[in-house]
Amino acid sequence: MMKGPNSYYISKYKLPLDEYFTFGLSVDCVIFGYQEGEIKVLLVQRSLEPFKDQWALIGDLVEPDQNLCDAANNVLERLTGLKNIYMKQFFAFGNVDRHPLDRVVTVGYFSLVNSLNYNPIASSWAKSAKWFNINDLPELAFDHCTILQKGIETLKNEVRHKPTGFELLPLKFTLLELQLLYEALLGCKFDKSNFRKKILEMNILKPLNETKENVSHRPAKLFKYDVERYKKLEEEGFSFQL
């Protein structure tokens, strides 16, 4: 199993009789984005066997001196150039037969990026990277379909109870943009007036003295997500719910 251009990963499990078992540990990242009112996920086309040319989640083996979460952050940074992005571990996949060549246990992470800001970088282990609508996915390598579905499920669950969704929007956004995002995430419709009332009463949005420009209608006020404020409220027992 190749790891980068010039090193092999061969973990071994020593059995009582001096036999070794090959064994690997990796991370896989489900990178979510939001474009044109739809939730997207970033996939790469594999340039190596196994599953050469098939679409897959981006991932890599964990280095001996590397924390799990650092491995995941590195993977994201190598592909997108983005640092300090929201990232969350959601599940470890450890079935014996999930990898055709070796025993590889992989830990799934998902991250949320504002996908309009940049173009993903193709790298040595990936021919190309592309955003896919989460409702229109290609066939995936390994058990990445399972991993991705679990990631989507976790995201939808998290978004309901924590103010996570903001990470998918630009820093400054309008209330309608926020509403449309949540409608895409949760697969439902909200009443405009009620949505505004609810989110504003939470006091986790900081109104900016700016408005959207170059629109052919009344320009909307821009808001910023106020993390500090949310953290303070959370300590006081407030719980986000949408």
Added chain:
Amino acid sequence: MMKGPNSYYISKYKLPLDEYFTFGLSVDCVIFGYQEGEIKVLLVQRSLEPFKDQWALIGDLVEPDQNLCDAANNVLERLTGLKNIYMKQFFAFGNVDRHPLDRVVTVGYFSLVNSLNYNPIASSWAKSAKWFNINDLPELAFDHCTILQKGIETLKNEVRHKPTGFELLPLKFTLLELQLLYEALLGCKFDKSNFRKKILEMNILKPLNETKENVSHRPAKLFKYDVERYKKLEEEGFSFQL
């Protein structure tokens, strides 16, 4: 690092220059119980170095041909003799320095058992096992305190949104018993009438034609949790909430 009485676990990560890195994968189980109106957790006293004699979560290394979840189930069965118990993976702990001797990544599982039914079994790697109140815990080996806290957090979260708590009760229970369990789990009080109304309207309890016996007051009706019914309702979009 010893694994059982007669076998060693030595996973190795092969660096480019034929050097190997020792590397382990384990599971740790947070076993929850419920006794005398309090949530308990089962801990064992280590009989081996490192952290000899200290209290710890029960766990073990994963075998080469063993699925992660099977490893967790085996650990539980070896300690308690119980099979087919509710068990859920909650997090993978992969910091480089979490184990003093080696790089060991561990995956945390929690399970819910009706702890009145049996006594835990002391085994080769554990002097003794004991139930601890989750609000009165001893110092723990490794990073088991972190793991345990994360397990508790996950349980409390899950219990709110899924009918999980029932696993902690005997098969047949009264509504008051259920209420007291949820009060212990969530750390709050419920109004008797409202609690009953809410839980009964969910239609996930099957009333039995039996009553509690040998009580010096009006005997309470017994109920059973109806998993089938819940699964059907869940498919129709129902979501448990307490």
Added chain:
DNA sequence: TCAAAAGTGTTCCGAATACACCCATGC
């Protein structure tokens, strides 16, 4: 007949819903 818990009914209040309406801007 009394204690203790089982079990029910009713009122009240606040939050969520539905919906109607006015406002600002570009073309």
Added chain:
DNA sequence: GCATGGGTGTATTCGGAACACTTTTGA
């Protein structure tokens, strides 16, 4: 002035909280 989305106000409904009350059993 009209199309488009921004933004606000209000009546109605529904579910949860609070609390009072009746019932059944053993001692």
